[in-house]
Amino acid sequence: MPESRRVAVLGGGIAGLTAAMELAERGYDVTVYEANDRVGGKARSMPVDDDAGDDGLLGEHGFRFFPAYYTNVVETMERIPDGDGRSVADHLVPTTETLIANTDGEGAVASTERPSTPREWLDALQPQIAGGEVPRRELAHFVSRLAVLLTSCDERREQEFEQQSWWEFIDADEMSPAYRKHLAQSTQSLVALRPEKGSARTVGTIYLQLLLGQLDPNAPAERVLDGPTSEVWLDPWHEYLDAQGVDVRLESPVTAIHSDGHRVTGVEVDGETVTADQYVAALPVDVLPELLTPELRRAARSLSGVERVETAWMNGVQFYLDRDIEVVGGHAVYVDSPWAITSVSQRQFWADHDLEARSDGDVEGVLSVIASDWDTPGVLYDKPGRECTREEAVEEIWAQVQAHLGEDTLPDDARVSHFLDPELSETPEGLRNDSPLVINTVDSLRNRPDPDTEAPNLAVAGDYARVDTDLATMEAASEAGRRAANAVLDATGAAAPRVEVWGLEEPRAFEPLKRQDRLRFRLGLPHPGEVGHDAWQLSRRLRP
Ligand SMILES: Cc1cc2nc3c(=O)[nH]c(=O)nc-3n(C[C@H](O)[C@H](O)[C@H](O)COP(=O)(O)OP(=O)(O)OC[C@H]3O[C@@H](n4cnc5c(N)ncnc54)[C@H](O)[C@@H]3O)c2cc1C
Incomplete structure (x- = not known):
């Protein structure tokens, strides 16, 4: 093996494992240094x-859910054997429904199955985009804002829409409470990103992807795994990497990255300096800044922006139940929950995972719940999640x-036990979160590093890297891992084919309009849709 082919991957989450796999498959000698006792990071x-x-x-x-637009991560999964003659991608199963639940009514169920007629598509979309409550005129306004986004060129998105929040972009202040609840705030149940803080570019682009996924008759709108993530995906992945010769070192936190101001010269693991020819930093966004020395900042200037990338809390709890409470054939979104709560009832999807055998017969169902707002006071203790104890947070959720579901559907006596994210720990001031999630706030794009850094032997992977998939997800981590692997291939002058990378696709039909907009943007002209919008905003302001 040529000396220049030794690669150290720092961090064994989705991003790090993706880079490791691509490089090992191309003959590189890869070592992964992972702090935890198992791989997978936030997904484990x-x-x-x-x-x-x-x-x-x-x-x-x-x-974990996998919307239709995920391509990179799914393609990786297709290449990982599950040990049973199939690939781990075969463990992705489509959902059939989403429940939009209110506290004051029945809620609405939207189909997530492939629509076969326009009517089915509209029926599926109706509860999700409007909850049936948003006035038609406001719905039309929302659609017109989406149309502006869909026909805008990339430059305008990056330079104009990146500078405003989703809330401003869709004029949420001017609209009814139903509009704010169903069209503006609903994004927070997908990711811990407040619409007031999230950039219009990020939230809008991902919103479009999710809507287009509902439209696509060729692929399921969303999928989930048919078992716990490590069992059906990450453990087989670890085994596959072993088979490829990757040396995965668990419980090996990197404590320093050494640099001479031009390149990386080694990393500190277990009190020893280890060296490689190329390094891929696939560390969490809150860990990388701790390792930035003045020399490393000089070597890779763009890494300094990572300190300014913001994070928010998104943490889950699993309730183990003595019965299976299905709730709905997919996601449930609890729109009136102050903590922006969503859930999936797992048993219906976990085909071969025998809960009873794993719990001496006590457990027959798992309700997996995520809270994405830890700053708003709850209903039980009237305080935000950050100020709760672990036990209070569980009871509050x-x-x-x-x-939303009612005590008849979800009785207290169904509870056997629970598991709250262990990254949350108690301090005298409240909870501390050791695994916060990146949020793409207004004007944050410039703080995110390109996977190919200025240092000749350092690439960055992670869900915060500057990639096409613009939201902290497994798909973004996968895309970043692929781009980081390509940076290593380029830096070492490899003849091997580059790793294929998929960006976010939008319908080609809008290309001519985007081209026109690019011309207008270069001439300093607004998007045509913004002309009417400015007049609309002015008329609202002048209203008595
Ligand atoms: C509650 C929750 C639900 C989510 N649900 C979804 C979902 O449904 N769909 C989706 O696509 N995404 C989801 N995400 C987001 C997704 O999980 C992350 O964006 C993705 O897993 C990030 O991968 P990563 O490799 O970039 O980072 P990480 O997963 O953070 O991996 C970084 C790795 O580095 C390791 N590490 C840390 N410090 C060191 C050190 N000093 N030395 C060595 N190693 C170190 C960590 O242990 C970790 O393994 C969710 C996230 C959360 C928190």
């Missing part, structure tokens, strides 16, 4: 009871779900 599953280990119940930071 963990034993609920250490004594039972992986044979007992498994917990997760939160359930249960109460908010129950307020």
Whole structure:
């Protein structure tokens, strides 16, 4: 093996493992240094009871969903054998429905199955985009804003829409409470990104992807895994990497990255300096800044922006139940929950995962719940999640779900036990979160580093890298891992084919309009849709 082919990957989450896999498959000698006792980072599953280990119940930071637009991560999964003659991608199963639940009514169920007629498509979309409550004129306004986005060129999105929030872009202040609840605030249940803070470019672009996914008759709108993430995907991935010769070192945190001001010269692991020819930093966004020395900043200027990338909390709890409470055939979104709560009832999807055997027959159902707002006071203790104890947070989340589903559907006596994200720990001031999630706030794009850094032997991967998939997700981590692998291939002058990378696709039909807009943008002219919008805003302001 030529010397220039030794690669150290720092961090074994989705991004790091993706880079490791691509490079190992191209003949590189790869070592992954991972701080935890298992791979997968934010996506990993963990034993609920250490004594039972992986044979007992498994917990997760939160359930995983794979919307239709995911391409990179799914293609990786297709290449990982599951040990049973199939690939781990075969463990993705489509959902059939989404529940939009209110506290004051029945809620609405939207189909997530492939629509076969325009009517079915409209029926599927109706509860999701409008909840049936938004006035028609406001709905039309929202659609016109989406149309502006869809026909805008990339330059305008990056330079204009990046500078305003989604809230401003869709004029949420001017609209009814129903509009704000269903069209503006609903994004927070997908990711811990407040519409007032999230850039219009990011939220709008991803919103379009999700809507287009609903439209596509060729692919399911969203999928989930048929078992806990480590069991059906990450553990087989680890085995596949082993088979490819990747040296995955667990419980090996990197404590320093050494640099001579031009390139990386080594990293500190377990008190020793280890060296490689190329380095891929696939560390979480809150860890990388701690390792930035003045020399490393000089070597890779763009890394300094990472300190300014903001994070928010998105953490989950699994409720283990003595019965299976299905709730809905997919996601449930609890629109009146102050903590922006969503859930998936897992058992219906976890085909071969025997909950009863793993719990001495006590557990028959798992309700996996994620809270994406830890700053708004809850309904039980009237304080935000950050100020709660772990136990209070669990009770608060249960109460908010129950307020939507009703005690008949979700009775207290169904509860056997629970597992709250262990990254949340108690301090005298409240909770501390050791695994916050990146949020793409207004004007934050410039703080995110390109995977190919200025240092000749350092690439960056991670869900905060500047890639096409513009939201902290497994798809973004996967895209960043692929781009980081390509940076290594370029830096080492490899003849091997470059790793294929897919960006976000929008319908080609809009290309001519985007081209026209690019011309207008270069001439300093607004998007045609913005001309009417400015007049509309003015008329609202002048209203008595
Ligand atoms: C509750 C929750 C639910 C989510 N749900 C979804 C979903 O449904 N769909 C979706 O697409 N995305 C989801 N996400 C987002 C997704 O999980 C992340 O964006 C993605 O997993 C990030 O991968 P990563 O490799 O960039 O980072 P990480 O997963 O953070 O990986 C970084 C790795 O580096 C390791 N590390 C840390 N410090 C060191 C060190 N000093 N030395 C060595 N290693 C170190 C960590 O242990 C970790 O393994 C969710 C996130 C959360 C928190």
